[in-house]
Amino acid sequence: MSETIHTIAFYPGSFDPLTNGHLNIIQRALRVFDQVVVAMAQNVNKRAMFTLEERKALVQECFRGEPRVSVVMFDGLMVEAARKHHATAVLRGLRGVADFETEFQMATMNNVLAPALETVFMMTEKSHFFVSSHLVREVASLGGDISPLVPEPVNRALRERMARP
Numbered sequence: 001m002s003e004t005i006h007t008i009a010f011y012p013g014s015f016d017p018l019t020n021g022h023l024n025i026i027q028r029a030l031r032v033f034d035q036v037v038v039a040m041a042q043n044v045n046k047r048a049m050f051t052l053e054e055r056k057a058l059v060q061e062c063f064r065g066e067p068r069v070s071v072v073m074f075d076g077l078m079v080e081a082a083r084k085h086h087a088t089a090v091l092r093g094l095r096g097v098a099d100f101e102t103e104f105q106m107a108t109m110n111n112v113l114a115p116a117l118e119t120v121f122m123m124t125e126k127s128h129f130f131v132s133s134h135l136v137r138e139v140a141s142l143g144g145d146i147s148p149l150v151p152e153p154v155n156r157a158l159r160e161r162m163a164r165p
Helices: 020-029 052-062 079-086 097-113 135-140 152-163
Strands: 008-013 035-041 071-075 089-094 118-123
Touching: 008 020, 008 079, 020 035, 020 089, 020 118, 035 052, 035 079, 052 152, 071 079, 071 089, 079 089, 089 097, 089 135, 097 118, 135 152
Parallel strands: 008 035, 008 089, 035 071, 089 118
Antiparallel strands: none
């Protein structure tokens, strides 16, 4: 008798804001994993546009009706948070070679800290290679149209945020 393995991808990031590239990675990961845990962390090296709670609500709105996606917030070591959520893998998106160097270093460190936790890299689709949360925030702050780059709930939230005095 074989045991069924429930696979859980832990997808950490700041998601400030969630972009169509992130959305695409999550949707494609659902073809490979039974569940995806979108894990939000406050990056102390970045000035956030949205609070953790606002980002969590936006991701939840984008995946309403998809029970296999959950959204959590964490602080501390990512591998500890992944273990707490019974993750079988850490999911990371790659846009290009520059991302790989940083991601490779993090994956190697995570492997030292948690050898049983695999890191799975997923290439961003070519239509999203150039999209980053940083660029989305910058374009939005300058009044540019970011609607092709983000899900509608995020677009709406960004427009509202930029309209504030």
